[in-house]
Structures are given as C-alpha cells and as structure tokens.
Amino acid sequence: MDFSFGPQDEAFRAEARDWLAAHLTGEFAAAVGRGGPGSEHEGVAARRAWERELGAGGWIGIGWDDGEPSEYGNGGPGYGSEGPGHGGGGYSHRRAGLTQQVVWAEEYARVRAPGRVGHIGENLLAPTLIAHGDEAQRRRFLPGIARGEELWCQGYSEPGAGSDLAGVRTAAVRERGTYRISGQKIWTSLAQDADWCFVLARTARGSRRHHGLSFLLVPMDQPGRIEVRPIRQMSGTSEFNEVFFDGATARAEHVVGGEGNGWSVAMGLLALERGVSTLVQQIGFAAELRSVLRTALDTGAAADPVLRDQLVRQWAELRVMRWNALRTLGSSADRGAPSVAKLLWGGWHRRLGELAVRVRGAAATAGPYDWTEKRPYELDAEQWLFLFTRADTIYGGSDEIQRTIIAERVLGLPREPKEAG
Template identity: 55%
Template sequence: MSDDDFRATVRDWLAAHLTGRFAALAGTGGPGREHENIPLRTEWERELGGAGWIGLGWPRASGGGGASIAQQVIFFEEYARAGGPGRLSHIGEYLLAPTLIAFGTEEQRRRFLPPIAAATEFWCQGYSEPNAGSDLAAVQTRAVRDGDVWRITGQKVWTSLAHIADWCFVLARTDPQAPKHRGLSYLLVPMDQPGVQVRPITQLTGSSEFNEVFFDDAVTAAENIVGQPGDGWRVATGTLAFERGVATLGQQLGFARELDDVIGVARANGVSDDPVWRDRITDAWVGLQVLRHHALRTLGTPEGDLPGMEASVAKLLWAPWHQQLGELAMLVTGPAATLADDGLSDAQRLFLFTRADTIYGGSNEIQRNIIADRLLGRVPRG
C-alpha cells in the first residue's frame, strides 16, 4: 500500500469510528487532562486494538503491523488531525513492547504483547523514587529472589496512570553490593495484589494522573525479569530511548494543536496584529518545526541501534519550548488568565502542567550530563 493510500485508510477509519459515543472524546485526555473519560477512553483503546492500530510499528513477527516509519508518522498526523483522545495504552505500546521485542524472551513476548495490542492490559512505569528522580541509578526499591518469585519492597513516585494499570515494569535493586549501575534488574510486576498500594498525587491542575506506588513484599514470577539479574540499567535505558522514538511525533502534533489554540486566542484578542506578538508566535512556530525535524532525523538511526544522546537532545529541545508555550498562552489571554471561577481554561491548564516539563522524564540538568558523558565517552551505551 502506498503512503497516500495508507493515509486515506487511516483518515477514513477515524472519520467512521470517532463518532457516536466516541465523538465526545475528541480533543480530551491530553497533558494535564489524562484523568478525563477513562472508561470511554478504555473502550476507544479496544476499538483501536481491534482494528490493528495498536502495535502498528512492531515487527509482524511480534504481532505488529510492520508499518514503516513514514506510515507511523502518517498515523500520528491523522490521529491528531481527527482530534483523537490521549492514549491510555501508550506506555505499554511504545515503551514496554519495544523493550520486550529488543530484550525480552520469546515467552515474554507471547505472554505480554497480545494483551497490549488488544488493549486488555494497561501498563505503568516504575522508575522514579522520592530520592531517585533524575538520578535513576540511585533507586532503592529492592527485589529479592525467593524460590520461584521475586519479592519487591519500596516506593515509586510520579507514576503516570498507575491507578488504571494492570502491570508495572519496575526498576529494582537486586544486588545491593554491586555498583549502583550494575545491581539493578528490570521486573514485570502485576498491580492487582495485596502488596501494591497506589495513592494519587494532586497536581497544580487539580487532576491526579500521577501517583505514588508502594510495594510491600509484592511478588512477581521469577520469569518476569527482562534480561538477566543485574542487567536492569541496560534494559531501562533502552526503554527510555524508545520513549523518545516515533511516539514523540504524536506528542509534537499535540503541541501543534495547542499552538493553534494559542494563535486562535491571540487573534480573538487582537494581539496578533501587534508585530511584537507576531514575532513571539512566529518564534514558537519555528521552534515546533525544529522539534519535528530533529525527531525525523533521529528516527533515521539504523535499525537495531538504540538512540544515544539524541534522546536527551530531544528532551532539552521540547521541554523548554512547551513551557514557553504555556507562558505565551497566558500572556495572549491577558488579564482573564488570572481568573478561574468556572474551572481552569485550556491556557491555564497548559501553563500549570508545563511547569513540570523540564523536570519529569529526566530533568534538563541530568540530560546535559548525559550528553556530556556521551560526548566524552565516560558512560558506555550498555
């Protein structure tokens, strides 16, 4: 199928299915709004899965669609254009699944990939801890092998969608005597068990898609380890590289929609006629093009070669840009931006949510350290 035909297929499918009860989902569930319409968005994920749109870029041998990068980009473009809601299955689809394809066993792929593709099991990411946020190798959650299970004790924080997740991939310390990068393991842990407690964290936006997760002698089967014991750092950094892969284009298309909203407000308020404001809006548009072209360039990484510092460069590009867009949204709104009598406006929600952009997913300071270490050759890729 040509790319043009593929685009027409995606567009027609979305037009035919994002209707009826799903029409209410258009434009919902974005950054700061992940709490919206969870039951209906769950149904929507299963609608996508049933049509084969989840796992579109996975190899066919792994149950995916085998789509080219160009076709994956087309899907993101058409999904954003149609106003598709924020995805609930993205952590499983874009983070865990590529990790299992690259590092997992055949048994793990057979067990976990089909439920991700069908949207019958959702995932969350157990990385950050209260004393180990950007310094991921400092995690203290521990796991001990006990016969045919691992026993996990510790705390994770800022865990997106943990309250709806069926499983969590957890970075835990399994060898406390080893150097901190060498004593970690990557475990797949079921959430529905007595040893797991999820507590929501209320954000500035008033929503709570982030959570604290407490593991108190939680268990998972011995075979639910990805890679070997002590191999967790290599696997976890591989996941982070996948996190900033083709899925970032979907994120940027969401950014483009937000920028269009800001431009709409500027026009309505008349500030778009001012040359100074036009320059600021133009700068934001130029910055978005830089993000897109950097993402497209890094997607040219040879197959099988995980991105290195390119992922950190991408984070340094989009985080401050998105934060500045939130500030611009408030400025073009004018004095009304200070009022929230009827709840937060889109501009206010964008501004408040983006305060965290330069912190979560690895702070800007840590990203600069990673880039410097890669350039100086002090930190190996694996």
C-alpha cells in the same frame, strides 16, 4: 533532505483516515479530545474500550515488526491456548515502516482521537520485550498488549531518585520462584488503571548505582501489597501517582534480560520514549499554538512587536522540531537525538504556556467564581497550559540531565564528579 511521503504512505494515510472516521462514533465520538497529558482522568472507561477497538482493528503494534512478517499479537500458531492476555482471539495487526507509523500517528492526532491508555505497553514495554525479553515473555505479554486488553505503567522514578535513575532503592528479594518487592515509586502515570507495572528494582543486596538492578514485570492486582495514591498537581488534576510496594510479588521468569541486567534494559527502554511519539506531540503543540495566536489577535496583543516576534519564533521553532524529529527518526547513529529532542520540546512547550497567559493580560490571572456554591473557578485552557507546562523541563529527565547526557555520552566531555554516599 526529502521530508515528503511516498505513494504507499499516502495510501496508508487514506486507510487510516477511513478507519478512524468509521470507528470514532457512538461512545467513542464522545471520547474525542479526552485523555492525554494533564487529563488522564477523563473518560477512562470509554478509552479502555477504544483500546480494544484499536486492537481489533489491528492498529496496535504496527511498528513492532518494522515491515517484517508479524510473529506476535496475531493469534498465530501457539498463541491462543492460555486465555485472555495470552494470545489467540483471531487478532492481527498491521505492519508499518517508520514513515507509515508517522502517518498513522499524524492522522490519529489530527482527528483528536481519544488519549491512549495503552501507550506505555505498546510503545515502551513491547519493543523492550522484543529486544531484551525471552520467547516465553513475548508470547505471554505481547498479544495482550496488541489486543488492547492489558494496560501497563512504568515503575522507575523514586522520591530520592527521579532523574538520577541509578539511585533507586526499591528492593526485590528472590524467594524460590518469586521476588518479593519493597519500596516506593513516584510520578507513575496510569498506575490507577494499569494491570501490570514494569519495575526497576535492586536485586543484589549492597549494590550501588547501576549495578545489581533488575527489570521486573509486576501484576498490579495485589491488594494489601500494592497501594496507589494519586498526586494532585497545581493544575488540579492527578494523572501521576505514588506506588507503594509492601512485599508485592513477581514471578522469577518475569525478569527481563536476566537478573542484574536491569540497567541496560532500562536504558534501552528510555531511548524508545522519544521516537514517533514526538511527532504526535507536535501536532498537539501546533493546535495549542493556533489557539494562542487566535487569542493574541482577539485581545490585540499581536500588535505588540515583542509578543509578535515571540509568537513567530514559536511557530518557526515548531517547524524545526518536526524536521529534526523526521531527520533522526530510526537513526541509531545520533546517540544524542533523544536528549536533544527532549530539550527542544520541553523548553518550547513551557514558553508557549507563558505566552498563553501573556497574550491574555490581566484576565489570565482570574476566572469565574460560583458565589452560590462558593466554588472556585476551574482552570480555562490557557491557565491550564501555563501551569501544566511548568513541569515539561523536569519530567522525563530534567534539562540538566539531558545536557549532561549530551556532554558526556555524545561529546565525550569529562564526567561530572559524583558526591560520595
């Protein structure tokens, strides 16, 4: 199988490099390397401005059309009469096939451009609206995402329904032209900064499991009706949140896919979480692996044949992950590909975190202490990597859930019995 890029891809790469070099200046240069998993709190204002810069440059939504003429986000006819977030403004976005999307993602990661605050809107909600939304919804929301003006978060997991998404209890009751939403979501990334949240809620009273669910688009600016509480992690940061809905409203026309069809819409969205973004992830992983290798050489840990074997194995597995991601990119035939990818990178990254502290030895268990201020030390890069990666095999669907999906939906094995109640 040929994993190389063609002349058009390389020309696109040169364009991406030139644009990034010309625009990552001033306040944006100061935001380089900031944001992303575990550090979403860093440089939020600059990263929001950077999102608008990306939109103005046409770099948001480059894969929405997959090389076909663009309909959304470009200020074309009928997109400009309703103010911010409703189209217009003279914006256009580039159109790129899968290989060019990979090229852009690779170049973005290589220069350590600011962590995206618009990822959820661009890569999860927008393709879902294109596939399942109606024309009015696409006209309303896609241009705002394409310009980097409206940010989104995802309201899926609940305290009693994390990986078991069908167990959600958040309820939405129809009252004329609106829904009133009551319930709690958890592990909600970027909720503190988002303008909108797509919420999976139960709209049919008495329904169970995947029946009676709807996919609602909910504005976050509802004081007294929506409360966001940060969750402090053991790494010291708070990128996840609890979100409480107390009679929050969503307009009836903002139900995607129709009332009661939320499960199929939600499943379609989850399949999007492991596409081009996994290749971007791997570039970051490679940088972390290089750092661990340098530490191993500096401390002499690389002389240990067991540790050296583990480091070589990490390098080899990372290469395999890249080839697997490229092999399955854009393929609808391999239904288990998203789950396989999650199993591969989740376990790999957690093992890298363990190696990061092992090559440091005892020094990894302690750090500087400010005796004047009596402040405990901040985590260094290796300590942070170890602590944060403990969650990699849990969030986004635990390893157990991924294996069950592969067994039941791909291999056709008998389903596990469900507990009553």
